[in-house]
Amino acid sequence: MNVHSHLLPAMPPHLIVAPTEPTLSERHIRILDAAEHVFARAGFHTATMQDVAAEAGMSPGNLYRYFNSKDAIIAGMAERDRSTIAADFAALCPSRGPLLDQLEELGRKHLVHQPREKAVIALQIWAEAARNEDMARMCAGIEETLIGGLVAALSEAKRTGELPADLDEQSFLLAISMMADGFFCRRAIESSFDADVGADVLFRSMRALAHAMPLPATQMQSMETQS
Structure with a gap:
């Protein structure tokens, strides 16, 4: 099942972005992982390229060979997430069981099984996207995927x-x-938030809504007339 990747907006040309998975080099992966730790701990604006380099165990000069700015690192993080989501949805298949079961499995993978710092970073990205057009486009790319x-x-x-x-x-x-x-907001803000309990509520609601949100009667009549 193909994801509608042709809907994705182009990445801003001035950002040097890491190649998408699975072609990420070991060095790119190390930098992106280090940046996630640093940004979750210190925030985008407080953290420096030197902080990321130190976390990644390399010199700042070497870091700049891979990413020319913090914005470029953030773009690389966003693209890695988008690529992972695209691959996950491409793997959805009727032969693997009910769709809602597969969607719950994916949801738990991204919402629960990932470390809490992913939610912290997501919150920072959303806040930045409210005033940064490049960041907003990156968020739109992930959402559209x-x-x-x-x-x-x-x-x-x-x-x-x-x-x-x-x-x-x-x-x-x-x-x-x-x-x-x-869910992401609660997990980022509340250190005591029980992600497993929250996920149970979320996915029970998803299943209920799937059978309780019919199209308005007028729209159904229009579709039947057209068919």
Whole structure:
């Protein structure tokens, strides 16, 4: 099942971005991992390239060979996440079981099994995107990859009869994306937040909504008329 990657906006040309997975070099991976630790601990604006270099165990001069700025590192982090999401959705397949089970597995992978610092960084990125157009475009790229994969998966689940044919996909996607964003915010802000309990609530809600959000009657009538 292909993700709608053609919808993605172009990355700002002045940012030197690491190659996408699985072609990331060991050095790129080390730098991005180090940057995540540093940014989660100190924040984007306080952290310096020297801090990232020290965390990665290399000289600042060597670091600049791979990324020319903190913004470029952030772009590399965002692209790595987008690439991972795209690969995960490409692996969705009816032969692997019910779609909602597969979506829950993916959700737990990205929301629960990742370290809390990923949520902290996501919150910083969202805040920065409110005033930084380059960051906003990177966020849009990740969101469109996610939505593209979900749209393709939902269409297949409706075709096979797992989900209702009259499911309001747009409203359903909006609802679960807002819930997932709220989950990330709670996990980032509250150190005592129980991610497992929160995930149970989130995915029970997802399953209930999938069978409780039909298209408005007028829209269904219009679709039936067109068909």
